[in-house]
Amino acid sequence: MANTRHFRTIFLSDVHLGSKAARTDLLLDFLRHHEADTIILVGDIVDGWRLKRSWHWPQGCNDVVQKLLRKARKGTRIVYIPGNHDEFLRDFPGSHFGGIEVAERLIHEAGDGKRYLVLHGDEFDVVVRNARLLAYLGDWAYDAAIVINIGLSAIRRRLGMPYWSFSAWAKLQVKQAVNFIGEFQRVVADEARRNNVDGVICGHIHHAVMEDMDGIHYINTGDWVESCTAVAEHQDGTMEMIEWHGLVTVPAPSPVPAEILNDMKAA
Template sequence: MAKASKFPKPLYRAMFISDVHLGSKGCQAEALCEFLKHNTAGTLYLVGDIIDGWRLKKKWYWPQAHTNVIRRILTASKRGTDVRYIAGNHDEFLRGFLRFKVNFGEVKISNREIHIGEDGKRYLVVHGDMFDGLMRADRKWIMHLGDNAYNFLLWVNTKLNFVRRKLGLPYWSLSKSLKKRTKRAMNFIHSFEEQVASYCERKGFDGAICGHIHVAEMREINGITYMNDGDWVESCTALVEHHDGRWEILHTQPHGNFDAVDGRAENNLRDAEALLVAE
């Protein structure tokens, strides 16, 4: 799987990262840079929403830390890592170039990949937005509204964690907490996972690896292995395959130093919670 290289054997056979949202103020770029510095893989899958085109279209935001993430990825590619970039909904602008088979340096760009595990099982690797009913053309405005609500939650989260740091308390995710407590959000997550598994079952895949919903997970659904690598906005998680075929979700402590996220006062927490499922 990995390219022949003069560099040391990578730490993992494969690594999956998604929903980084470079170009947004909620991106945990510094935490990701630190993670990539100490974790290497034979194949690195960037499973969509690495660049947040939606945010950049509204307002340009690109600090040095975001450039450093790109540099880390390109450096990994030069050192023998097979890097594969799968387009998501926030970086859907890349999908317009797929028919031209355009690559970014050594980085291959596609709409989906098939990962063959150490045990020979076939895993479909997609961002996952195609399984989200809110991504239909006639309902996409709801997704954009939810994106604004989610950014408002991050703004609130910034203020809460500023106080928590002053009190010596660890980082706490407001969005994640609301998801766990909101029946509508949980129903959406379970429905999404089941749709992904059902599709893989019909198409003859042994499992699926995706992102999109910002909820890291590994579980069996009707004989299909469903795995989600989470996100790098709040959870800071990555999915890895060890050289012996074991799968694991790695957690990195967020820095908790979000910049102020654009949001208007008329957005309230009740609306944000109701739209969490549309992030």
């Protein structure tokens, strides 16, 4: 396919298949335009928590699963590291499903010889580890933010405005207030030091970033609910953060409904 890029390794996390917020359309588009020798799924690919509450599995979820299985059949090595939302797979370390390996965590050696600890990261989230009920309550609040996000996104599209995630913004304000992100990054980097590696690649907190933390290269892959990001390793070991909103140019905005124009005039 034209415009296809090939990498040594691609890292994806927090797709949340089964959630109404999962951007399966963008992920499928990303997978069509990006190939890799190895794809590592860094947890929360399937959202078992939401599926337990109410079953939601549209065709887009099937399409993502089939796309990954097709890549595995064609020779791509795919490793699935479960997270807290798909923790049911943690009972099957070392198993293979359709050519996809399941592992609790792994050490990835990059093309430049650097070694990275790869894990989802929920074991370092105090809320998830010590207070499961609070974690579920937080998950429900997150669902509410996603519903608001869908409505705002629809309005912004009609107005010809670029995508902006209310849920990501709201979450970031709360996390900053309690210094959660910084503390999470610190403890994950400490775990990398205990494992005598050069860096760590994780997901879980939906906050895509690559930065050095006192000698540890900390990488968070982000998610496919808000940021739509992946981390790709080039053949020389260089890591690249990719934010994917498709190759298709944004169409001209459709006419703004009269009621929205009236609301804007009244504001």
